[in-house]
Amino acid sequence: MDINTLIGWVITREGGYSNHPADRGGPTNMGITQAVARANGYAGDMRALPRSVAENIYRRLYWEQPGYGFVAEINWIIAAELFDTAVNMGIGTATGFLQRALNALNRNQKDYPDLKVDRVIGARTLAALRAYQALRGSAGGKVLMHALQALQGEEYIALAEGRPANEAFLYGWLANRIG
Template sequence: MGQQDQVAGVEALIAQVIAREGDYSDHPADRGGATRFGITEAVARADGYTGPMRRLPIERAEAIYRRLYWSGPGFDRVAALAPRLAAELFDTGVNMGPDVATGFLQRALNALNRGARDYPDMKADGRIGPSTLAALSAFLRHRGAAGEVVLLKAVEALQGERYLTLAERRPANEAFLYGWLADRLS
């Protein structure tokens, strides 16, 4: 995937997230509190935004998504090898945090390396680095085009299990479970 394609791809991903998340929300069951375009107040404040959440500019939200949920965690580097997987990591990172999404990828890669015959296990530290990229590259080399689909399914399975656990541990999260799971189908 060329850099120009990647830029267009991440812009489309950001637009999809913003469309799904909607404008302003302050749902009483949402521990994240007030959000605009899916950006929580805590994230906006950490980014230096001091205004009311109802007025967070869409351009600011887009920049936050690009920096904190795409290039910052290294999903752009994953996209160069496996674009569909990178899109899923971005989406998962937005919902659960990029470290969690990366941890899912690392766990799946470790479990799919055929007892470390294809590539060595790595520490599931939630960071995209040389070991993760090398493992992903080796996995795709050994498994071919179908490998990305299988890896994507593994990451989605881990994500779904986490959503169910969140709802089981905190019944107020049941208000969001259907939407969390439905979003995975789009």
């Protein structure tokens, strides 16, 4: 698997043009909001957003910029999960989930030091992930994935509880993003 495959999956899952009245993101195509498209130089109608523009935005903003390629060198599945979560919830949220999960799984800092949850992939986060992966192996990767998805699911429910209009999206978020 590679980033191009991940991007293809996200675009397929996100679908085409949408302008749902409950979606604060406004006009969206292939999961790219109009605000993100504009911030990245696209000035055209969102209905006509070229796939290549969406692919470049996904690669640059949600893979390269947060450093998920470095995570992929340690655990590809965790990197893919971070990418998918970042697309839907933001880079800081996805990375924060990883840092929180690693802190909760370090057995009171017996395995590696706690991380500052700064929501940035840096040397300490990568070192903690390496230490966790070395200690726990492939079974540990599955447990870490469960922890990330549990945090994500809890956040989706909180979003729906905090803004009833988000209930329109909750079923799809849980069906398509968790598990």
